[in-house]
Amino acid sequence: MDLNFAAEDEAFRQEVRDFLDKAFDDELRAAMKKTRAGYMPKHLHIRWQKALHEKGWATPHWPVEYGGCGWTPTQKYIFDAEMSAAGAPITIPFGPRMLAPVLMKFGSQKQKDEFLPKIQSSDIIFCQGYSEPGSGSDLASLKMKCEDKGDHWLLNGSKIWTSVAQYADWIFCLVRTSNEGKPQEGISFVLVPMDADGVTVDPIITADLPEKGYQEVNQVFFEDVKIPKENMVGEPNKGWTYAKYLLEFERGGTYSQGLKRGMEKVRQIASEEREFGERVIDDPVFRKKMADAQSLIHAMEFTELRVLGRLSQGQNPGPESSMIKCRGSELQQLVSELAFEAAGIKQAPFQPLKWGSNEPPIGPEWASGVGPRMYNYRKVSIYAGSNEIQRNIMAKLVLGL
Template sequence: MDLNFTKDELAFRDEVRSFIAEHFDVEMRAAMKRTRTGYIAKHLHIRWQKKLNEKGWLAPNWPQEYGGPGWSAAQRYIYDQEMMSAGAPIVVPFGPRMLAPVIMKFGTPEQKQKYLPDILASKTWWCQGYSEPGSGSDLASLQMKCEDKGDHYLCNGSKIWTSEAQHADMIFCLVRTEQGKKPQEGISFILIDMTSPGVTVAPIVTIDEPGAHMQEVNQVFFDDVKVPKENLVGEWNQGWTCAKYLLEFERGNAYSGSLKRNLQRIRRMAAAEMAGGGEPLIADPAFSAQLAQTEIEIMALEMTELRILGRLSGGQNVGAASSILKTRGTELQQAVTELAAEAVGYYMLPFTPLVDGGNEPSIGPDYADGVAQRYLNTRKVSIYAGSNEIQRNIMSKLILGL
């Protein structure tokens, strides 16, 4: 495995850096500094995504025939690393990274023509309807009902923890279309317009949110919602196949770029002088040892990402390796926020300051802003996209053969 980038790949890295310097503007930088989730105001996401689309870079995982850039695996990795290292806005993943590959593989020609161009142009905003009350990690137990009424489908039930549903135009859902079979065999994959009569979005205000204006997740209710027949993706009762395919894209992320950036931020926090002239935290051998151990683990994760990159460059699939990335990446996300919490100490006040529109003054140094919110928010990362316990089951079965 050659871990060195070629001259052309290094030139591409410089091109990505130049793009970020030109288009990652002051307003976006301020919003990204405040966010605890990666999501910022919708209009800022759209502005960023339109710039990426103009460059042809919005959808690195798309084939060229659908508007992708035709990058090598190395270019995709470099692009992800540079974006994360710069703290640039994320591309909201539900349309470009999650739904689009499913449409490309399982959708009809009409569905591809209807949905893919609007996803690229950021005209249609998507959210994901998988989890339900009582059906999260055990996704196959979902109960949202979808009935075939002849000329349309009728949906009843609810979805929960639906990120950014308050902004979405459409939602892709797993729905129960048949009882009595093996649970995975009675599920279908369907697309629902969020403006349909009977769709209600209810905010869920979580402990990390300093105000309702910071809302991230929701519960979505479906009461006798009519859905056109052409909105079924794939075969009736075969939605589990689509779901598994989608989750491979949701889990197969690179984490090391943002982890390294956040670790450097913690190093700066720990190097700051303590109130009253005390020694900086970095002088504490125990804290320095924790910091060094976390850095070593992030470096090991980066080597794993590069090994997977080598496999992708050779034409292989990510497969179960996506579970390794998801598990270690999310564990390290939590470890980094725990270090940040230790670094700011008693300045970690959960609901101060009120950001994104709040007017409470900061308490303590500026670098303490948002540390508590990020700490609390990252408690979820080891659960979503399939809990880490489930990922270990996948690894033991598909990698170790147990």
């Protein structure tokens, strides 16, 4: 395997770095140092996404005919790697990465014309309404009702663990339109404006984001919510098909560069912090943990490059996408645990997250994020298909079990 990038790819890497030097400014960098879940206040996140849009990089993975960049798989990898290595904000993924491909394949022309340009420009922010109380991993058991009232649909029920619902302008939901046949056969896919009468957002305050208003997840309630018939995507009772298609775009990604950046922070903390008078990094047991993690991250990077090589040759990545998601999420948890261990008691002080506050941090500058980030990363092995599901996929496709 040739690990060297072509000259034109290295030139593109420099272009990405030049963009970051300009667009990822001091205000955004300061906000990202505070964030515990990757999200900043809405106005900052929108400013970042509009800078990407102005550059033409807001939706690089979209087909060219819809405004995509037409990048090679190598360019996509370089872009993701450089963004991750710089610690740049994520793009709120629900509209650009999840809903947009569904609209392109299954949506009406009116839906494409109405939503795709506004998703790309960040004039509309979507959130995802899949999980319900009692219907998380068993998504087919969802119960939120969608009744045909002739000239409109009537929605009743709730969605839970809805990330950034407090920011969103619209939500795409899986809803139950029929109780006949298999549970999967009675599910439909609808688009709902968050300002519709009967929609209520209730924050879920988690241990990593304790201040109301800056939470990541929410519960969204729908009480006699009326939506036009045209807000259904595709055909009634075909939502399960659309949901499975969406998951192809929710999984995968580039982990290694962000993991390497995380290990740099672990090394910094371990070099500064002392336990019983000795630096944490001088403890041979902790050094072995760091070395083991570093080896796993290197293996992860080579796996990503191997998949990149296949994609560059027009091949399908195969079950490696499940392996990357599974191992990548586990390594995210491992690196956050190492930072937590190295920080010792300094990860523990409670400090409310106040955007724009000049209140000095408790302890070192990095201390307020270490504990919350470790707690937040417990979720990464569950969302986008739990790691148990990913292992089932690998067992079936690789081992033939």
